[in-house]
């Protein structure tokens with residue numbers, strides 16, 4: 250059995266039930282979370298032969314940052330429930346694998362600490378109703394050395410979770426997930442996510458921070474094009490790991506349309522959701538992604554073996570990608586083409 254496949258069960262042994270459930274769950278009836286992995290496995294390869302694959306090179310750049318492999322860590326909250334050092338342990342693991350860390354705006358670690366840790370990191374932001382709070386968080390992220398702003402756009406309201414029993418919120422302290430909330434007497438209304446975003450939000454973020462903006466949660470080609478036209482440096486094809494609109498299309502199926510819409514724009518395409526194997530990574534790259542993000546596997550790895558677990562997860566997936574590239578007859582991710590992939 251692959252070590253990666255043992256992780257969730259091993260993490261479940263260590264975590265309180267409510268935390269394990271929070272990490273693994275989807276929204277509503279769980280349709281999208283349940284379909285994500287199978288949608289990647291449903292593709293088949295049309296491999297090339299008689300190509301020299303004696304030297305495989307996985308390295309690439311993401312928004313100009315060099316990485317050892319096109320496998321990055323998605324932003325997720327509540328990492329202090331997985332490991333006492335939370336996001337900093339995750340950051341150390343990512344740094345050792347020479348990858349990039351997505352940091353949730355609901356992290357339990359101050360943004361300045363990521364800069365100090367030396368990890369390349371992108372801030373994921375929810376624009377809040379109270380824009381002053383958002384602006385102060387953005388300023389702190391810039392000061393902490395964030396290299397990009399990831400705007401999550403699939404959350405005008407938090408997707409309904411159908412919990413029975415204790416929830417993660419009852420178990421946690423605000424400091425474990427709101428470490429970057431500026432001081433102030435904020436009401437619940439201030440902290441609600443904004444539901445009036447538009448393509449102008451992209452320019453607003455870019456202007457405020459001077460950083461490239463990546464839009465997370467795009468599932469349609471026409472929306473991807475609106476993001477590019479508004480100046481987005483990248484989009485992440487994502488349905489939030491099935492935690493927002495239940496029944497939203499698997500990212501494996503949305504990716505080709507988004508990639509096609511962005512050809513020639515210079516906007517980089519990323520994807521997350523259900524990526525668990527090197528074969529899935531290769532499929533995503535061939536269908537037009539520059540890199541993929543992994544969410545839950547990184548949380549399980551962090552729970553099981555802290556930063557060493559995160560590094561092993563990323564390097565194991567990279568080894569599988571290397572092996573699969575060799576078998577499809579391509580020495581580099583950049584040389585992959587969509588005709589390598591067909592639906593099964």
Ligand SMILES: Cc1cc2nc3c(=O)[nH]c(=O)nc-3n(C[C@H](O)[C@H](O)[C@H](O)COP(=O)(O)O)c2cc1C
Pocket residue numbers: 271272273285323324325326327353354355373401465487488489490491492521522523524542543544545546
């Ligand atoms: C426990 C948990 C917390 C998450 N928190 C955030 C968040 O704060 N912001 C965000 O944009 N996405 C968040 N996500 C979504 C991830 O960034 C990512 O889209 C998703 O996990 C990818 O799917 P995967 O888990 O199947 O790899 C969260 C996901 C999980 C599992």
